[in-house]
Amino acid sequence: MVAAAYQAFYQQSLDQPDAFWREQAALVDWQQPFEQVCDFSRPPFARWFVGGRTNLCHNAVDRHASQRPDAAALIWVSTETGQKRVYSFAQLQREVETLAAILRAQGVQQGDRVQIYMPMIPEAAFAMLACARIGAIHSVVFGGFASHALASRIDDATPRLIVSADAGSRGGKVVPYKPLLDEAIQLAQHKPEKVLMVDRGLAPFERVAGRDLDYAALRQAHGGERVDCVWLESSTPSYTLYTSGTTGKPKGVQRDVGGYCVALAASMKHIFGGHAGETFFSTSDIGWVVGHSYIIYGPLIAGMATLMYEGLPVLSGRGASAEPDAGIWWQLVEKYKVTVMFSAPTAIRVLKKHDAAFLTRHDLSSLRTLFLAGEPLDEPTARWIAEGLNKPILDNYWQTETGWPILTLARGVADDSPKFGSPGVPMYGYRVKLLDEATGEELHGAHQKGLLAIEGPLPPGCMQTVWRDDERFVRTYWNGIPGKQVYSTFDWAMRDEDGFYFILGRSDDVINVAGHRLGTREIEECISGHPAVAEVAVVGVADALKGQVALAFAVLRDPARAATPEQAQALEGEILKKVDAELGAVARPARVRLVTALPKTRSGKLLRRALQAVSEGRDPGDLSTIEDPSALEQIRAALGRT
Numbered sequence: 001m002v003a004a005a006y007q008a009f010y011q012q013s014l015d016q017p018d019a020f021w022r023e024q025a026a027l028v029d030w031q032q033p034f035e036q037v038c039d040f041s042r043p044p045f046a047r048w049f050v051g052g053r054t055n056l057c058h059n060a061v062d063r064h065a066s067q068r069p070d071a072a073a074l075i076w077v078s079t080e081t082g083q084k085r086v087y088s089f090a091q092l093q094r095e096v097e098t099l100a101a102i103l104r105a106q107g108v109q110q111g112d113r114v115q116i117y118m119p120m121i122p123e124a125a126f127a128m129l130a131c132a133r134i135g136a137i138h139s140v141v142f143g144g145f146a147s148h149a150l151a152s153r154i155d156d157a158t159p160r161l162i163v164s165a166d167a168g169s170r171g172g173k174v175v176p177y178k179p180l181l182d183e184a185i186q187l188a189q190h191k192p193e194k195v196l197m198v199d200r201g202l203a204p205f206e207r208v209a210g211r212d213l214d215y216a217a218l219r220q221a222h223g224g225e226r227v228d229c230v231w232l233e234s235s236t237p238s239y240t241l242y243t244s245g246t247t248g249k250p251k252g253v254q255r256d257v258g259g260y261c262v263a264l265a266a267s268m269k270h271i272f273g274g275h276a277g278e279t280f281f282s283t284s285d286i287g288w289v290v291g292h293s294y295i296i297y298g299p300l301i302a303g304m305a306t307l308m309y310e311g312l313p314v315l316s317g318r319g320a321s322a323e324p325d326a327g328i329w330w331q332l333v334e335k336y337k338v339t340v341m342f343s344a345p346t347a348i349r350v351l352k353k354h355d356a357a358f359l360t361r362h363d364l365s366s367l368r369t370l371f372l373a374g375e376p377l378d379e380p381t382a383r384w385i386a387e388g389l390n391k392p393i394l395d396n397y398w399q400t401e402t403g404w405p406i407l408t409l410a411r412g413v414a415d416d417s418p419k420f421g422s423p424g425v426p427m428y429g430y431r432v433k434l435l436d437e438a439t440g441e442e443l444h445g446a447h448q449k450g451l452l453a454i455e456g457p458l459p460p461g462c463m464q465t466v467w468r469d470d471e472r473f474v475r476t477y478w479n480g481i482p483g484k485q486v487y488s489t490f491d492w493a494m495r496d497e498d499g500f501y502f503i504l505g506r507s508d509d510v511i512n513v514a515g516h517r518l519g520t521r522e523i524e525e526c527i528s529g530h531p532a533v534a535e536v537a538v539v540g541v542a543d544a545l546k547g548q549v550a551l552a553f554a555v556l557r558d559p560a561r562a563a564t565p566e567q568a569q570a571l572e573g574e575i576l577k578k579v580d581a582e583l584g585a586v587a588r589p590a591r592v593r594l595v596t597a598l599p600k601t602r603s604g605k606l607l608r609r610a611l612q613a614v615s616e617g618r619d620p621g622d623l624s625t626i627e628d629p630s631a632l633e634q635i636r637a638a639l640g641r642t
């Protein structure tokens, strides 16, 4: 059981939401007070803090710059390039204003979209905050995505301008961004007017005359210009962030200004326990939701310094005999006195391969809590890191759609102890339900498996809609349960007798590779574009390190293309290369197995779960509807091959 103090807090958030959220809203500055806490007159669409005017950049930067101008705001460390930079709140404000002035000079106005395709460099943070400042809607695309994935996001967001850089770097290897961006713009129907290029000097690139702009030159030209924050009505869109679903077309998760600002400020206080003047370190990437909420906005809104890290969790040893350094993060914790850290289970599993001694080599006395999220946290990993650090490890479960945790423990409210294997209990504001998928009935008993759903209105900070597609928002998230309009998370879960939840996996075709959410359909569409492939199925299978990996099963148009093992291997290599080039290495399946049939029902529906079960060496369950039972035998045989 969680403490009575949290139960009362949670109950108040459900019973008296107006009073509850009014109190949370006082954590942020409003230029104009709101008239209504929540307007849910058009369900499932919710508007929070109606009529209030605020600005995310003001709350993240200006209000701290005016009170504590010299306090650290953004600490950037790149072990890839050996660079470090620390910006105080006053310096951050100047950089953001300069970039805002550049955007304005290029004609970017309130409501325009600005796409951000960048590595983990400070300019990415300036760009996001500059957009927030002037009311432009930013849409960050993860730098690990390649040209086709980027092109489809450009076409959906239709940006006026794109901010990018010459290259990122991974494990000491330069990863050029510009050629992928140029190709994406070529592929896209929509052509942005301008591309603002940050040149890190890592990879020479071609400039498109009249379109590509040089950030360094414009920074000189606009340095010192003042650009005031635009006060935006609370439900004005602040950003979109694409996420994968069951179709090949990614969804633009759209968030507001005021609700998001309040939700993050409240989460910093009640969940993450971060205080102004301290340092927050999230190891995620700005391309993901954790990067938005807990590298950029959350810590800054709380007046904390945020540590932005470009590099791997384990540094390869320099020199032939040198050992890899698995202590870099803990060195940073010591150096910058990090108090709150946020990472993902896969990263911890990577560290776990190394001697635990490196965890205690540094002074970690500043660190209070390590939060892990994005994928299931297995018990051995949780125990290993909890014992190694001797700090509380808190799992937290949420989604791109929600923007902040749905399930965890609010230790700012009550000092509850986590249970291994469970992210915790519903957070304030979330009316969490477990439902029977077939009947829609609520499951009240302990240990019953159901779909995890949330009754509307979703609390502040959650998605408002799918960008430019209200109908898709309703159809995708709110119409899945018979007889009820509730938000579906698409996750299976159960609850124990103490009210702790356990996440049991996705109910749709979304897979989770190293905490990265990928749609199997997007990968399938890419592979089926290969001329040799007639049909393909991609499933997620359990993996000891990454949680899950994608596995592809392809049926060839002409089996003679892979008559010999060498031909099969060459073809597999070609297909994987295609995925790398179009979607990015992040989406690359672990293997492509060539088969002559896929398991299907008599009506032609792919038996994904059976395919996944067999791939994981499990019993495929009821096969009464299968058209050709030998298809699964073939899959088994293909898996037996190396």
Ligand code: AMP
Pocket (backbone or CB within 6 Å): 243, 289, 372, 373, 374, 375, 376, 377, 395, 396, 397, 398, 399, 400, 401, 423, 489, 490, 491, 503, 505, 506, 512, 515, 516, 517
């Ligand atoms: P994303 O939108 O990329 O954050 O992915 C969200 C999905 O990741 C959720 O729907 C879950 O399937 C999974 N997920 C996120 N956090 C956790 C967690 N703490 N435990 C288990 N699964 C998680």
